[in-house]
Amino acid sequence: MDGLVLVRKPSGPTSHDCVVRLRRILGTKRVGHFGTLDPFAEGLLLLGLGKATRLFPYFGSSDKTYKGRIRLGQATDTYDRTGTPQGPEAASLPAEADVRAAAARFLGEIDQAAPPFSAKKLAGKPLYAYARDGIETERRVSRVRIGRFDLQAYLPPDLDFSVDCSAGTYIRSLAHDLGAALGCGAHLVSLTRTSSGPYRLEDARNFEDIEAAAAAGRLGEIILPLESLLGHLPAAGLTAAGRERIKNGRAVPFSDLEPAVPAGALPPEGAILRLFDPEKRLVALARVREGEGAPFLVLI
Numbered sequence: 001m002d003g004l005v006l007v008r009k010p011s012g013p014t015s016h017d018c019v020v021r022l023r024r025i026l027g028t029k030r031v032g033h034f035g036t037l038d039p040f041a042e043g044l045l046l047l048g049l050g051k052a053t054r055l056f057p058y059f060g061s062s063d064k065t066y067k068g069r070i071r072l073g074q075a076t077d078t079y080d081r082t083g084t085p086q087g088p089e090a091a092s093l094p095a096e097a098d099v100r101a102a103a104a105r106f107l108g109e110i111d112q113a114a115p116p117f118s119a120k121k122l123a124g125k126p127l128y129a130y131a132r133d134g135i136e137t138e139r140r141v142s143r144v145r146i147g148r149f150d151l152q153a154y155l156p157p158d159l160d161f162s163v164d165c166s167a168g169t170y171i172r173s174l175a176h177d178l179g180a181a182l183g184c185g186a187h188l189v190s191l192t193r194t195s196s197g198p199y200r201l202e203d204a205r206n207f208e209d210i211e212a213a214a215a216a217g218r219l220g221e222i223i224l225p226l227e228s229l230l231g232h233l234p235a236a237g238l239t240a241a242g243r244e245r246i247k248n249g250r251a252v253p254f255s256d257l258e259p260a261v262p263a264g265a266l267p268p269e270g271a272i273l274r275l276f277d278p279e280k281r282l283v284a285l286a287r288v289r290e291g292e293g294a295p296f297l298v299l300i
Contacts, residue, residue, distance in 0.1 A: 001028055002050035003223040006204040009037055009045040011190075021207055022047055025214050034059035035196060038172070040082055043193035044201040051226060051299045058230055060167060062197030063147070067162040068190050070175040072099075075185035079115040079172035083187065090184035096154045102181045103149045103161075106174060110146060113139040115172050144169040158189065198231070226282045226299070233285075234267060235274045236293070243277045246284045247300050251292040 009018055015036045023031045032053040034046035043066070046059060073090040076083030094102075147164035154160075163171065172188045179186025194201045205213075205222060213222045238246065242256030258278070267273065267288045275284045275293065283300045286293035 001026060001030075001219075001223070003048075003052050003225045004034075004229055005047045005049065005210070005223055006199055007045045007047050007210070008201065008204040008206045009042050010206070011040055011042045014039050015045060018045055018207075019047060022210070025207070025211050026219070032056065035062075035064070035167070037193060038080070038191070040080060041191040041193065043191075044196055044199060044204050045193070046196055046199060049223060052229065054297060054299070055229060058233075059197065063164065063166055064169070064193060065162070065164050065195040066171055067152075067160070067192050067194055068171065068188060070159050070161060070178065070186050071157050071189045072159065072179060072182065072184050072186045073157045074187065075176060075179055076187040077116065078187075079170075079176040080188040081190075086185070093156045093184055094182050096151070098182065099154060099159060099178075100151055102178055103151055105181065106146050106149055106178065108146065109143055111141040112144045112170060112173050112177070113141045114170055115176070142168055146174070149174070162194075227276070227280065229282075230274055230285075233272050233274050235276060237276050237280075238278065238283070240278055242275075243283060243300075246275060246286070246295050246298060249295060249298060251289070251294045252286065253292050257293075 005022065007018060007022070009015070013021075015033045019031050019033055023029055026049070028049065030050045030053055032048050034048055034056055037043065037045055048055065048059075071081075072093050074088075075086045077086055078084075145166040146169070147166075149163050150161060152160040152162060163174065165171075165174075171191055175186050175188040192201070210222055213219055237258040238252065239256050239258050242252045242258070245252045245256065252275070269288055269290075271288045273286050273288065273293055274282055275286055275295070277283045277300075281300075283298070284295040285297040286295040288294075
């Protein structure tokens with residue numbers, strides 16, 4: 001049972017709760033999530049099964065798309081609706097033109113600090129552990145990219161938005177920082193992840209659908225196989241001899257690819273290849289090194 005399941009996460013459970021539920025439905029322990037969603041958030045959650053869990057680094061770096069609602073007029077300590085208000089509500093709210101102008105200033109690459117109540121680690125502990133104990137920590141920033149930050153509707157105090165962003169972006173921080181830029185405070189009211197890399201929310205299944213498919217023996221309709229994943233990486237076929245070399249963790253010369261790759265057509269040094277055996281099964285990821293494919297992740 002190896003592959004990827006696109007889950008439509010509801011608001012409420014943690015991402016780990018979703019992992020536990022899928023483990024129970026499928027009767028397997030080898031389940032992991034590729035990118036956390038906050039408990040109050042909903043939308044697309046990628047869950048890897050079996051050998052697919054080893055591919056996490058190639059999913060965690062994917063760009064994301066979200067839609068949601070920000071409430072202007074008051075900040076909270078968690079930067080969302082679950083937190084404690086920080087100070088009184090603002091006496092007045094900005095005009096729509098000012099909101100749009102402020103949102104535009106967040107486009108491109110920006111430095112962003114994680115919310116105090118987040119799973120980001122500091123000295124081996126998540127930030128929320130310090131925040132719950134009332135300990136203030138240094139706000140370390142990360143470089144993130146906001147490709148699009150569109151205001152869909154503004155009915156004060158609420159504004160509906162959509163955003164395209166790089167992996168590692170905190171939409172809660174974006175909402176909080178927008179409120180700070182406007183001078184009125186703000187927090188995130190709702191959030192839905194609509195895409196992660198090439199995967200879309202409209203293709204995801206809720207847990208009731210997954211349970212029904214499992215009961216009916218139709219999991220093939222739910223699980224995306226290993227062979228369909230990481231389609232952005234070039235693929236190469238192995239001869240039987242090449243498969244044996246890979247199986248033993250040895251580099252495979254390009255003469256052991258099927259069909260053989262001529263010297264003039266070698267992929268660039270450092271490129272990552274998906275390697276398939278003669279039965280068309282994904283068996284390894286390899287890095288091009290000195291005219292060979294050096295495996296660094298072997299799945300057989």
